[in-house]
Amino acid sequence: MKTYYLSNEQMLQNFGAMFENLSKEGDLKTELAEYGYDDAKIAEGKALYDEARKTFDANIKETREETSASLAFQEKYQNVQKKYSTHRKKARIVFEDNEEALRQLKLKGSAARAIATAMEEMRAFYQLLDTTPNLLTPLK
Template identity: 40%
Template structure:
């Protein structure tokens, strides 16, 4: 089985196809007799131009998603690294105090899903900020009011980065769907065009080859 052409290669091939069909007067004349006159070709080219736009948008949105995730990941990993240590300290200090352990969400292992981790971090530091007695108990392990405030500031930055990433991810997924639909529309048009061209150019193999060269993928 032949290797499937890349999207970029298909786009390039179809671009050449539409260009050649428009400028080759003999080919245009033959195809016009079978319904593919200038108007029909323009309709196909319009689908192709839509594909170009959707393909470009998809590339842009994918790049923006990648950048947004990298930014979120940088903030997230730094925040979690400190939280993981603080959580261990709190489990040591509040061992034997089940009510505190529960309120600080120290039971079991820390969650692993991004949203759940951020929620647990928020609960942990906000609880310490609002309970002077708990915070005082942790001061000796270098968890102070200043430290808690710094972590809450980093949390807000990370949550904002996560929201941006989620938005960019959604836009990227939509752009991918739009691009795929545009590809389907063009491929359907080209396949039907080629099926008719094979009939129209059956006795003109050289002209047919000039078309099929840019249709096959």
């Protein structure tokens, strides 16, 4: 026997159609009443459907907002990453003979790839340049 699954959206559409039909057709209400689904039970089911629909729609909206925010973040992060990469390369060239500066600015090895680590690396790089004029001056 084949198992048949419905998505949340399909179930909500089916229930929505059922409640729409119930509001328009008296015969369907009469038939359901024979199985113990009186107006009170139907109203209870409709309230559950309305709440589920509201929650589903809110979830869809939130997912869209998350996707939009994620895309905006990725775009900004890539722009910052490009600038940092340029500044890092420039600093490596300027300080290639200065081991202390290379160590302080963490210019040895490759840049971090993980976003959190890379952002911390960028923050430390720019903060050190900002607070140490003798490192910043040669880069101007």
